[in-house]
Each structure stands twice: as structure tokens, then as C-alpha cells.
Amino acid sequence: MSTLEQAIRDRLAKLIDPNTGKDFVTEKSLRQIQIQGDRTTISIDLPYPARSQHAALTALIADSVNDLAGIGQLDIQIQSTIVSHSVQRGIPLLSGVKNIIAVASGKGGVGKSTTAVNLALALAAEGARVGLLDADIYGPSQPTMMGCAQQRPDSPDGKTMTPIEHHGVQTMSIGYLIDPEQPMVWRGPMVTQALTQLLNETRWDNLDYLIIDLPPGTGDIQLTLSQKIPVTGAVIVTTPQDIALLDARKGLKMFEKVGVPILGIVENMSMHICSQCGHAEPIFGEGGGARMSTDYHIELLGQLPLDISIRLATDAGRPSVVADPEGKVATIYKQIARRIAVKIGEKSQDFSAKFPKIVIQNT
Numbered sequence: 001m002s003t004l005e006q007a008i009r010d011r012l013a014k015l016i017d018p019n020t021g022k023d024f025v026t027e028k029s030l031r032q033i034q035i036q037g038d039r040t041t042i043s044i045d046l047p048y049p050a051r052s053q054h055a056a057l058t059a060l061i062a063d064s065v066n067d068l069a070g071i072g073q074l075d076i077q078i079q080s081t082i083v084s085h086s087v088q089r090g091i092p093l094l095s096g097v098k099n100i101i102a103v104a105s106g107k108g109g110v111g112k113s114t115t116a117v118n119l120a121l122a123l124a125a126e127g128a129r130v131g132l133l134d135a136d137i138y139g140p141s142q143p144t145m146m147g148c149a150q151q152r153p154d155s156p157d158g159k160t161m162t163p164i165e166h167h168g169v170q171t172m173s174i175g176y177l178i179d180p181e182q183p184m185v186w187r188g189p190m191v192t193q194a195l196t197q198l199l200n201e202t203r204w205d206n207l208d209y210l211i212i213d214l215p216p217g218t219g220d221i222q223l224t225l226s227q228k229i230p231v232t233g234a235v236i237v238t239t240p241q242d243i244a245l246l247d248a249r250k251g252l253k254m255f256e257k258v259g260v261p262i263l264g265i266v267e268n269m270s271m272h273i274c275s276q277c278g279h280a281e282p283i284f285g286e287g288g289g290a291r292m293s294t295d296y297h298i299e300l301l302g303q304l305p306l307d308i309s310i311r312l313a314t315d316a317g318r319p320s321v322v323a324d325p326e327g328k329v330a331t332i333y334k335q336i337a338r339r340i341a342v343k344i345g346e347k348s349q350d351f352s353a354k355f356p357k358i359v360i361q362n363t
């Protein structure tokens with residue numbers, strides 16, 4: 001290793017990636033340093049998608065090494081590689097999907113589907129390949145929120161379905177297959193079967209992340225699903241209200257029971273901001289998510305205001321991250337999505353596909 005290469009490595013070993021809080025050497029994202037004549041190329045390979053961060057990271061790295069003697073013309077290349085991470089023991093990974101993120105809530109109406117759809121869009125905006133499975137079988141709202149309620153999935157082989165791609169996300173929902181006017185009167189085991197079928201019989205195309213919008217609650221359906229689906233981590237959506245928090249706590253316990261790690265809590269409808277005067281009022285209480293996060297040592301990933309623009313955007317089939325990508329709300333969703341991706345990137349990798357299966361036979 002040349003003196004210059006060592007000097008660059010030493011600088012990057014002290015430089016903190018603001019997204020992970022770790023230096024570039026510890027987070028193993030420094031892939032290569034190439035010095036050819038008066039040209040230096042530094043290649044960074046991040047474990048999380050970060051298109052919106054490329055300019056800031058490039059400037060940060062350039063600033064930290066620019067003064068080194070002999071660096072010449074500096075070229076900083078940043079890319080992301082998302083790999084599969086471990087899931088519950090004994091459950092095989094799903095073909096075409098690297099990581100599954102379950103979005104859950106203890107009770108209905110807290111904004112779980114709105115959060116799931118915006119997180120999926122935020123990860124896609126950062127450059128990841130993303131899918132969204134609407135498992136909210138009693139109230140499939142994703143087709144409307146994603147603006148593709150009129151579409152029907154194709155089944156070229158008559159056995160599997162091609163997901164419907166919209167706003168850059170591959171989607172599947174029971175809502176595409178049933179008459180939305182007909183109430184669903186399915187019992188627990190039928191729901192679980194329908195959902196696992198929907199998940200397994202969709203031809204997910206090389207996804208980095210599949211977001212699953214789980215049915216609300218913590219009953220048998222949710223428990224069975226979390227035992228059958230290979231989940232990398234779960235996100236719990238709650239409002240700051242006590243009752244919603246009590247239910248969210250049950251959600252935490254449920255995932256703990258089946259060995260699914262909790263990536264964090266999203267507090268929705270944290271504060272109402274008056275569209276007329278800008279006055280902020282905590283309609284659903286204050287600080288609940290933060291208390292829960294402290295009590296259970298779980299990260300509070302972010303807080304969304306109760307904002308009419310969020311409802312209008314999802315009703316119109318263009319969720320906030322698509323409708324106003326640089327707006328305040330989209331920025332919060334993108335921050336939450338990045339935190340989730342970083343947390344997944346820190347988890348241990350799943351090597352099951354890389355190692356041969358060892359079978360010990362008794363003779």
C-alpha cells in the first residue's frame with residue numbers, strides 16, 4: 001500500500017458517515033482506493049440506498065482528503081449494495097426478495113398504510129428496488145393510495161402473478177383481485193392462507209426491500225404471519241395516544257415472541273399544524289412514542305404531523321413522497337426510510353444461500 005493510499009485510509013477511518021454514525025472503514029463501505037498517475041479514485045459501497053446523500057457524502061470525503069500531498073485529480077464514486085439479512089430461524093428467504101420489512105400497528109386507523117406506502121416510495125427514491133405487499137386484507141387501501149386501483153395483475157403462466165409497478169414500486173394487493181364493494185368475511189386461517197399465497201405467488205423482481213403492510217392488530221392472523229413470513233425487521237406505527245400505545249406495546253411483544261427484531265417506532269399524527277395559522281397542537285397527546293422508545297429501548301424512527309396534505313396526497317394516489325418529494329413531510333419519510341435501511345444494513349447477513357447444505361447421513 002502506498003503512503004498516499006494509507007493516508008487516505010487513515011483519514012476515512014476517522015471520518016464519520018452522518019447516516020450511520022460510524023466511520024467509513026468501520027462500516028466497511030470503503031471498497032477501493034486507486035492511484036494512477038495524478039488521478040486518485042475512491043470507491044465507496046454503502047450498505048444502504050442513499051441517492052439523495054451522494055452529493056453531501058462526496059463533498060465530505062473530498063474535504064477530508066483534498067489537502068493530502070500527491071492526491072491530484074480526485075474522483076469519488078459512491079454506490080450502494082443491499083444484501084440479504086438474517087430472518088427468523090428456520091424460515092427460508094423468499095425468491096426475488098432480499099429483505100422484508102413488516103409495517104404493523106396495534107390498532108386500526110393510526111396511519112399504518114400511509115406510512116408503509118411512503119416508506120416504500122422513499123426507499124425507491126433513494127435508488128433501491130422496492131416492493132409493497134398490501135396484507136391489510138380487510139381494508140386493502142394500497143391500490144388507491146398508489147394510484148393504480150383500476151389495474152389487474154397479469155398471470156402469464158396461470159400460476160403466478162406479475163406485480164403491478166407504479167411510481168417505481170412493485171405492488172401486490174388482494175384489492176386488485178376482489179371487488180372493493182364486497183365486504184370480506186374471511187376467517188383467520190383463510191386470511192393467512194390467502195396472504196401467504198399472495199406473497200409467494202407474486203413474481204417479485206429482484207427486490208432489495210419488500211414492505212409488507214400487515215393487517216392492524218396483534219391477533220392470531222398477525223402472529224401466524226410473523227411466524228411464516230421471513231421478516232428482516234418490523235416497524236410499529238402508533239399515534240401518541242395512550243390507547244394506541246398500549247396496543248402498539250402488544251405488537252412489540254408479538255414480534256419479540258416470534259424472534260422478529262423491531263427496527264423502531266414511527267409516531268404518526270404527532271402534532272396538528274393548523275393550515276391557516278401554523279399553530280401546532282398535540283391533538284393525540286404528546287411524547288408517547290418517545291416514552292415507549294425509552295421504556296422498551298427501541299428507536300423512535302421519526303414523527304409525522306397530522307397534516308391534511310398527507311391525507312389529500314394518499315387519497316389522490318400520489319403519496320407525499322411522490323407529490324412533493326422535497327417537502328417537509330417527504331423529508332421526514334425519507335429520513336425514517338434511511339434509518340430503517342441503515343439499521344438493516346447493520347444486521348448480520350444471511351449466508352444461507354452462499355453455503356452448501358450439509359447433510360449428515362446415518363449409515
Ligand SMILES: Nc1ncnc2c1ncn2[C@@H]1O[C@H](COP(=O)(O)OP(=O)(O)OP(=O)(O)O)[C@@H](O)[C@H]1O
Pocket residue numbers: 105107108109110111112113114115136139141215216268269304305306307308309310311312314315
Ligand atoms: N399524518 C397524517 N395526517 C393526516 N392524515 C393522515 C395521516 N396519516 C394517515 N392519515 C389519514 O388517516 C386515514 C387512515 O390512515 P391509514 O389508512 O394509513 O391507517 P391504517 O392504520 O392503515 O388503517 P387500517 O389499518 O384500519 O387500514 C387515511 O385517510 C389517511 O390518509
